[in-house]
Structure formats: structure tokens, C-alpha cells
Amino acid sequence: MNSSNIQINESDSKTAVNRLRSWKATWKEYRKHKFLFLMLVPILAWYGIFHYGPLYGIMLAFKDFSPVKGIWGSDWVGLEHFKYLFYQSPDFARIFRNTVLISLYNIVFGFPAPIILVLMLNEVRSSLFKRFAQSISYVPHFFSWVILSGIIIVMLSPSEGPVNYILHLFGAEPIYFLADPEYFRPTLVVTNIWKEIGWGTIIYLAALSGIDPTLYEAAVIDGAGRWKKMWHITIPSILPVVSIMFILSLGGILNAGFDQIFNLYSPVVYEVADVLDTFVYRAGIQQSQFGLTTAVGLFKNVIGIALVLGTNFIVKRLGQEGVL
Template identity: 60%
Template sequence: MNTTNAPDIGGIGSPHKKLKKSSGTWIDNVKQIGRDYVKNRYLLLLLFPVLIWYGIFAYGPMYGVQLAFKDFYIKEGIWGSPWVGLKHFEYLFTASPQFPQIMKNTIIISFYQIIFGFPAPIILALLFNEIRFTFFKKVAQTISYLPHFLSWIVIGGILITLLSPSTGVVNYILEIFGFDPVYFLGTEKYFRFTLITSAIWKEIGWGTIIFLAALSSIDSQMYEAAVIDGANRWKQTIYITLPALMPVIAILLILRVGNVLDAGFDQIFNLYSPAVYGVADILDTYVYRIGLQEFQFSLTTAVGLFKNVVGFMLVLTANFIIKKMGQEGLY
């Protein structure tokens, strides 16, 4: 019997044997994953509350996104309301008299927060890192953290009292030096400055935590070698500390850019008034007025969907740019 040209059924090169081998590998991987899950079952149980929270509050509300493409009627419900396509988006971009100014205010305030607010905790963390007196360092950090735990309702009341043009301490000091009283929260010229300054004051201490954690992971031998080479504290900061912080800075900057259309509803809502709508009215306050006060739920859903899509695109763009610059991105 001639077997020269007979197909290889069970040899090394047999496709049947390869398939059997790959199937066995796949099964082994599944079994290993199963064993890992069983081994770590108690740790996975701790993850369930987080998954439930995200399911209810993050993914569950996505059911209502369809309202952006419908005219919502309460008696008809979400499913029964008629489809209108891109009607609400067309109104926002072409017919709404307020949207262009609101969009401009949102971008300007967010831009100021990134330019002035984002570097502030980095600078403070570097200053804390230079303090050698441990007790003073801990006291200073604690004091800087405290405003973070106060709500904007409380801080708003404090700012209104301090900045009052008639009874505020700040204007009293200005009058001592011969200046006229300034209505910081009621004048468009000063409102954004007050907004950004108060936001930095509230969150600067809390923002240093992650940077101080990154600073603590830097090998002290690098500083010792730099001292031997004659590097002063400034050069050590430039050539050792900042490069070590760059991965953390890059990731936080990507996330911050993704939230560029979130200019801070809580703060602005507690500080602004109709007198400063021209510079203070942002997308979130606009959504509050037309949604909860005028009951235009479909239009507010369209605004929210627009914000999320833009934020997602900005995250992808920022991540791409950061990776091109040689830093590690989010993925």
C-alpha cells in the first residue's frame, strides 16, 4: 500500500492535532480563570457594591438618552413620546439665542480653571516636598485640606459675607487703603476672577495628595547623586522631581480636558445672580433652568448628550497627543 501521498492525520503538522492542541489550551485558560475567580471570590464580593452602583447610577440612566431625539410628554412616557430626530440639536446650534454665549462662558471658565487651577496643586505639592520641619508640614497640609470638606453652599455664604460691598471685610480693607468698594459677585468684570480664585483655594490642598504620593515614590538615591554632581534644589526639581511627576500629570490632564464642558455647577449656582449671567451662565446652569424650572426634558437631555460626546472626543484627542509626546496615556 502506497502511503507516500497519504494525508497526515495524526502527525506533527496535522491540522486536526493543532486544533486539538489549541482547544486544550483554550480550555486550560478557562479553567485557570475559573480557579482564579474561586480563589479570589471574597475580594470579588467587595467589588459587587461598586458594580451595582455603576449599574444603577451610570448605566441605568442611559435608558433615558433617547429623550434627546423625542418630544417628551409625561403622560406618554419615554417609550410613548414621539420621535423628532435631531430637532433639539438643531435648535441648540441654530435657533437658541442663549446657547452661543453659554457655550462661550463654559469654555472660558474651564480654560481658566485648567490654566490656573490645574498647576496650583502641583506647585503646592512641590513646596510641601521642600519642607523639612515635619510638624509644620503636617499642620500646613491639614489646613490646606480643610476647605475641600466644606460644601459650596457653606463656602458661598462665607464668600458673600466676606465680599459684601457694604459690610464685607475685604471691601473694608480696600477702603482703608483708599479704594472704592467692589461688588465682586455682582459685577461681570470681577466675577470670573472671584470664581477661579475661590475654586483654587477650596481644592488646592486636596489636589496635592496624589502628587505627594508620587513624590514619595522617587528614589532618594537620585537626589543624593544629584547633590554629589553639584545640582542645587532648583535643578533637582527640574531634572528629577518634575520628570517623575509627568506620568501622573499627563493622566490627570487628560481627565481634566475631558471635563472641559463641566465648569462647576455647584460653585456657580451658589455664587451667581442674573446680574452676571453674561459671564457666569454655563451649560449646567442652563440645563438646570430649562430642565427643572421650564420642564424641557428633551432639550436638556440633548445638551447632556452633546457634553458627553464632546468630552469623550476630547479624552481621545488628549490621550493621543500625550502619547505622541512620549508619555503614557490612559490606554
């Protein structure tokens, strides 16, 4: 055996020894903090049971499901459900358009809302007022849309609602916000902002807390005012977090908000309010078309993954942080 082979064997031996030592050190850390890792078990079990376990049901999108035969015994139909959705369904194009439009409205108007609120709160000098404003803005998030929809219906009532009463004082005619296709989508966007704006600020407030205070002190010495400090320090500091949240928002563009729409819409606004999730509810729960609705869910997930990957690629090319 020549000297080069001996050196290679010695190098392999050292690598194996280093790996073994690394595994031993890692296992020692696991044992040292075993109770902390045990706290992960319920979360992992929850994800495994409710997120990864049901994945086998995706095959329903390619089967003519029969409850008697079960998932595995049902007949394969290939891409028939997708062909029906894309080429034969009289409502799919309208439903898809409504879903995209409502989601885009929520992104265009709802995504910047918590950022603007955070920038405003960051300029408030009274800590008492800041905490009060944060608490008030958080409250709607903790109520379900079942409760909030009741409040919204009363507030926007054309006969007794305070909003139409104020409009009447200015000489305007009553507006049927929830029954007029022209006003239904704007109502969805505004009420969604009202519910989620406070909760959305939490992440951005955490990002603001990580800004080095010396940056502001140096800016003051250089003569920068509030606007310049916000434009040159605050906004660039939270921009990585903003880019990540934007990527995640685009990934859920086909989730237009089932709970909100289902509790506020009615047949008179189906033309502008019917979305993929409400279609899945009617076709799946009420009509038992489980294969068709599974195909819709698979279609949504594929589009969501494609948007996340595409947006992540663009954001990283622009020099910002991505999710991958």
C-alpha cells in the first residue's frame, strides 16, 4: 500500500471520529435539555395528525369517491374533476375571479395597514397612549367572525344602523352595504382591516424593538427630523420582515377568507362574493362532491406554492430576505 492510500485512510478515519464525537455531543445536549424537547411533542403530534396525516386524502381529487367503497376502493377517474372545473363548470371562472380580486384588494389595502399603524405608534411619545391604542386595535382579532358579523350587520343596517344614520344627516340615501354588489367587496376589505390590523402589528413591533437606538441618536446629531429617521432608519430596518410577510400573503391569495364571507354574504351578492372556499362548502358539505372539492383544494395549494416560490425568488434577487 503506497503512502497516498495511507493518508486517505487516515483522513477518512479522522472524519469518522469527528462525526462520532459530534453525534455524541449533540446527543448529550438532547439529554441535557430533554424536558425542553418534550415540550415539542404535542406540537409535532398536532402537525402530524392534522396536517400531514390527512395528506393521503389528496387522492380523492383523482377518484370518484364512494363512502361505501372508501378512499382506497373508490374508482379512479384521473383528471376528470379538473377537466370539469376548468372546461365544463359554469361558475368556476366567476368564482376564481372573485377569489383573486378579493384577495388582491386585501393585499393592496390590508397589507400596508399594520405597517402604517406601527410607524404611527412608533412616533407616539406617550407610552400610556401607545399601550391603550395597541390594546384597542388587538381586541377585534380575538372575536370570531360569527360575533363580528352580527355587529357589522347592525352597524351597516340601512334602516337602523348608525353608519346610514350619519349618511342620512348629510342628505345621502341609505346604502345596502351587504346587499349591494357594488359595496360588498369594499365592505369586506374594510371590515377585514378593522379585525386584523392590530394583530398584524405585533410582528412589526417586534422588528422595531430590534433596531439599534444608537442609529436614531446619530441621526439626531446629524440634524435628521422624525420623517427622515423613519424613512432612512425605521423603514429599511423592518423591510426584511415586510418582504417575508408579503411572500406569505401572496401564498394565500386563493384564501379569500371563508369565515368572513360566509357570515356576511347572501344570494343577492353571489355574483361578486362567491369564492372558492364557499364553493367547496356548498359542493362538498351540502352536495357531498368530495372528489371535486378535493381537486379545488389541490389546485389552490399548487397555485399557493408556485406563488411563494416565485415571489421568494424575485424578493431575493432584489436583495431582500426570503423565506427559503
